[in-house]
Amino acid sequence: MADHSSHHHNTEPGVIAEPQTKAIWKTFIILSVLTAFEFLIAFTLHAGFLKTSIFVLMTIVKAFYIVGEFMHLKHEVKSLIWAIILPCIFVVWLLLALLMEGGFIFVAR
Amino acid sequence: MAATATTEAPVFDKKTWMGGVEPMKVSYGKLMMWFFLISDTFTFSALLVTYGLIRFSFQAYDPAIHGEFHFSNLYWPIPEKVYEAVPFLHGIELPLVFVGIMTFILIFSSVTMVLAVEAGHRMDKAAVEKYMLWTILGGLTFLGSQAWEWAHFIHGTDEGTVIREIVNGQWVERTIFGANLTENQYGPPAFADLFFFITGFHGTHVLSGVVLNILIFYRTAFGLYQRRGHYEMVEKVGLYWHFVDLVWVFVFTFFYLV
Incomplete structure (x- = not known):
């Protein structure tokens, strides 16, 4: 039998454990706030080096949360x-x- | 397996893979999905790097030279002036609102996907089905939105843009509406080409993601993963779906915002 060590079976057969979704919703809120912030910047700052740098930085932070939390890479x-x-x-x-x-x-x- | 207890326990050299253990502590399927995603990253990077190269090789819009912004094939357009239409709100200028809604739809479908993965860890078949359905719905909504966005981009604005060109040695004025691969009312033709290639390539990925999600939903509903004892397929397809969302984050920034 293959050992599926990456799956945490914390349940007995037939019993379904409580959902652990706190980290997921926290990540969602961070992503939403960052996107909303990007919109704010898009209409308040003039085009230039500062605006572009903020956008690039926000994008990298969003990528970090998607890859790290949603794709679980942070925990690999x-x-x-x-x-x-x-x-x-x-x-x-x-x-x-x-x-x-x-x-x-x-x-x- | 207990009968073989008399044989010597295998000695594992930590530096070499002797089989039996999973390299990088992930299963074969997940590792291969990661390697596929890295290769897909290169493809999307190539498209976005090409966008950057071509954009930098064109004249940028400068109010001091060109005056008030209008569509012209002499300079690269400002994205928020191009993408300002929203379905059912014809004629109202709402820059980036529709693409913002699309971004939220995709981020939210990524959340429902990770909720499906989490439900799979708990062997909660009903919850996996529910969240997979929400993810499929999000993907289809995004595809529909993109179809509308493309239709609007191809169709063009009511006024169109007047361009001057030399035909048989004479300067001729002509109004063009919308964009295709050779003409573009919003700016240089290369801008439209890159729009079609980059958002089209991403949209194709969303489409294949939706197809995979439907397959996973179908197999979950028929209890295949419950019988198999784990929901790893949901995780693998989830990795792909998050990647599609990740690519959109980059497309959103580098195509629509900057």
């Missing part, structure tokens, strides 16, 4: 966490490199 072993995060850091590098490249194309034409 370290090697899995790094196996996911490391490739994404290289994507950020690619993004920054090609944004600069785009700026050069604009200057060149």
Whole structure:
């Protein structure tokens, strides 16, 4: 028999345990507040470096809560966490490199 | 298994995988789902990085040069000026309201998905069914909203945009409505192309997610996972569904807000 160690069977057969949903709703409230805050920023700040930085920061925080809590990555072993995060850091590098490249194309034409 | 107690207990070297234990302490299926999601991350990143590159290579809107904002193919449009329509409220300018509603629908369907996973841990078949249905409903609502958004984008505004172009060596003025892959009333054609590619690719993911969710609901309702003794399939498809929500968070920021 395969050992399903990742499942916590805390119940006897036939008995259904009480739901543990506090952390889920807390994450939902955080995500909603951050999205509402993004809307506020969208209509109160003028376009510029500060506005873009706030949006990027909010997005990273939201991604942290979705991946960490909803996808449960925060509670996995370290090697899995790094196996996911490391490739994404290289994507950020690619993004920054090609944004600069785009700026050069604009200057060149 | 107790009969083999006379054999020596296997010695596990912690550094190498000898079989029998799960690498990274997750099951095969979940690990493969994570690796698939990483590869899918690269695909979406490629699309968003392309958006960034093309946007930076175009003229940005500058009030000092271009005056008051109007749609023009000379500069990249401001997203909130493009996405300002809401169903049933024709002619009223409500920037980003509809896309905000779509964002909340998707976040909420992610919540009902994680509630289904939690119910699966407790072997609560009825609760898994209930939350899977809510998740499917959220996904379908999102798809419907996106279909409306696309229809509006393709159809265009009532006024359209007048563009000047050279036809047979003569400057000709022409009004264009909406956008397709070669023409775009809101800005450079590349803006519309990227809109169709990025939101379309995401929408295809939502569609496949809804199909998978319906399959999981069906198999839950027929008691397959109850008989199997665990609801890990709900978790695996849940990972995919959260990923789709995660991608939307990035699309929302980099396509609609920035």
